Amino acid sequence: MCGISCVLSLSPSQLVLDKNIHKNLRKRGPNYSENITKTASSPYYQCLFSAHVLHMRGCLTPQPAQDSNGNVLMWNGEVFSGLTVRLDENDTDVLCYHFSAYNSPTDILSVLANIRGPWAFIYYQQTGPYLWFGRDFFGRRSLLWHYDTEKKTFTLTSVAACLAAHSQWQEVPAVGVYRIDLRAFAESGSLTFEVYPWIHAGESLSSVSHKSKWEAIPNNTSAVMNISGLSLTSPVCPMNMSIPLLSKDVEHSKISQASVEELEVLLESGRRKIVVNSLINVLSEAVRRRVQCLPFDTQIPSPPKSNEAAIAILFSGGIDSMVLAALADRHIPSDKPIDLLNVAFKLPEPKIQESAKKGRKQKAKSADSQTDVADSLEYSPFNVPDRITGRAGLQELIVLNPERRWNFVEINVTQKELHEMRQKHICHLVHPLDTVLDDSIGCAVWFAARGIGLIAEGNGKRGFTSSAKVVLTGIGADEQLAGYSRHRVRFKTSGHEGLVQELAMELDRISTRNLGRDDRIIGDHGKEARFPYLDEDVVCFLNSLPVAEKADLSLSRGVGEKLILRLVAKQLGLGASALLPKRAMQFGSRIAKMENSHEKASDKCTRLLTT
Known part of the structure; x- marks a missing residue:
């Protein structure tokens, strides 16, 4: 697991990550930290990448991870299956290899869709140039975004800081993967996200029902469906919406009360x-x-002691x-x-009964009163x-x-x-x-x-x-x-029928109601x-x-x-x-x-x- 952050700016001023955000990111990734900056001169933009690694498998892989083509990956996830990751390998290395070797949008989406496990990522693709980012299908890893209109600065981060009641941080909706055309942003000054949504196998792009979610974006930005008509295939099947013909099974007649x-x-x-x-x-x-x-x-240094x-x-x-x-x-x-x-x-401490108080003053209690006092002492x-x-x-x-x-x-x-x-x-x-x-x-x-x-x-x-x-x-x-x-x-x-609809809604909103928050909370302890x-x-x-x-x-x-x-x-x-x-x-x-x-x-x- 890692704490990852990217600041994208059109200003020539030196980029510095907010110190409170940096401190919170360091707590998520105590084993290795590094910042790198990517700049382009015509048109001008700069990206600051900050990564903080919690080493979990394989050899420790420094992040941000760079390849020979100038691409930069920050990966906060676990590949449990879907892609081959040997015991001696680090999944960040594996992802870097796949993204570098197969770097078309179709290839990148295919790699992400095949992963089974939680993830959030930020990927700078030199060819383009583009900035990719997103969360897994359920949103099991946190990723927040914020756009400062005045400074023309866009920030992504695993965890932010609550500095004022009017803070504009939002969770990146876990409805797909997003891409920013950095050249277009630098030339126009307008920030637009291309959306590559999750859809179930066999569904058409036009059937996507998440548009209201991926339009829940930072102020003064816009989101559009990608013009290539590409998407990610959902890692789970659609929910069975069938309902029983009878409200009860005949076996209920055998049941009298809740018991093993x-x-x-x-x-x-x-x-x-x-x-x-x-x-x-x-x-x-x-x-x-x-x-x-x-x-x-994987026999990394300092494994847990046997006890x-x-x-x-x-x-x-x-x-x-x-x-x-x-x-x-x-x-x-x-x-x-x-x-x-x-x-x-x-x-709160229990209140002692008035009768017990009187009993203590009189120094004479009934057996029941003595039992009550003993119970209160054991509380x-x-x-x-x-x-x-x-x-x-x-x-x-x-x-x-x-x-x-x-x-x-x-x-x-x-x-x-x-x-x-x-x-x-x-x-x-x-x-x-x-x-x-x-x-x-x-x-x-x-x-x-x-x-x-x-x-x-x-x-x-x-x-x-x-x-x-x-x-x-x-x-x-x-x-x-x-x-x-x-x-x-x-x-x-x-x-x-109502219950089925309620359960379908539960999974649909679990990323926004629970998972991002709990990832930030637990990750704070490394x-x-x-x-x-x-x-x-x-x-x-x-x-x-x-x-x-x-x-x-x-x-x-x-x-x-x-x-x-x-x-x-x-x-x-x-x-x-x-x-x-x-x-x-x-x-x-x-x-x-x-x-x-x-x-x-x-x-x-x-x-x-x-x-």
Whole structure:
């Protein structure tokens, strides 16, 4: 993973990257940093390229990467499949080779479309000259843009800085790849983006429905569809929009209440068991790719020590993180630890009952009063819901593999530390998103990914900092498998037809609602976010299924939503965690309780403004 940035200017003044942006980029890529500048005299323009590398595979490849033809590549991504990358190779080198050897627009688009894995890139093509850039189909890597009309300066960057309420940074829409004709920009002074959109195989360019998105561009710029009619082929198949003829299956008559036995009843169906086993296979392979593409696999300097984890999981003990942990256990040697990162925000101290106060003054209490006081003394302000379910999930994992050391990292955050780190770091990373929900999730993920907390040792606890450079996260499960409460609301009002439409919208907007933000947040610690539920093969498999095989919202909460994943958990040998209802991170970690309880998730969050 890397922090990448490019500043394009028509001014002869020396280009300098904003120091706050530069600092944030350096934190994403602590292993190597370099700036280079490309200029042209007739007509005049200059480009400043700044790259900061987090070394993950092969030999460390300096970026910006230049070839003998003067082309410059900055690559922030992982090639998990689609292109051949040997264990001793670095994917930046592989991309440089392909772009240099096959440099027509068709070739460049073909290379990008074949990649399976997350990416954002910036590519200066000397012949033209052109500036290419974009994000993968889901937008799993952040890329922001901004155009300063007065200075005629265009900037792309992995992460920016929130310096004022009127900041004009925007996320580059993940609807395709963009190209700037640098000569045309220099001659006219008008900035135009040629768009090469993602389309599904067999679709025509005229059927692209994303025009409203790729017109969400910086002020005083324009976007046009490329005149060659070229596009990138989507790495996933279209969603199956079919709906069941009947609202319930006859097997529901066997079901009385939410229980592990209920899942066993649902697994009795031969067709359902085949589908569940198929999902286990494809999801297991997605996890394998993400836990085995690691620095120590290629013997780079300073591999993790034998008692240090290379992989961490954002862990609540809920169904999404439990399945990831169980599958990671299949592909990581049992003598290697796995860090389970569990975040909790300090709860207010409980109020002691007035009767208990009087009882203490009188120095005479009933047995019940004594029990109440003892309970209050044992109270922990960090025993939030996700901490409780996390500990229960840990016990299930220990049963699953008692030979592994599961580092359950209790990450405890006080209100003072939350306010300090939000103003110092997190507000810049969440930007340009700005809602209460973005604040809550952004802060929770930042502290969790930092990995500083406590782990159990003997009868006590000791301080612990996670060494893992790869962080697995469960994003994508709820969006594809109807995990949110709004999905039940839509199902109640519009049935399966409305639910299918809602799920189609979820994947369509996941880049703008979640992924760019979380990549910026996790990358701030010099760690790489990986999203197994958004592996192309996983999404394609789930898209091929009718909605009734993925979720059944006529069943009770804790069963019907993400039904297929609950059955996967049961098949993998997990227990009660397979039945936990969805609990949003901001509520499970109790960060929402620290702030104004009357706020709505969609409200603008003033706490994200710098002071």
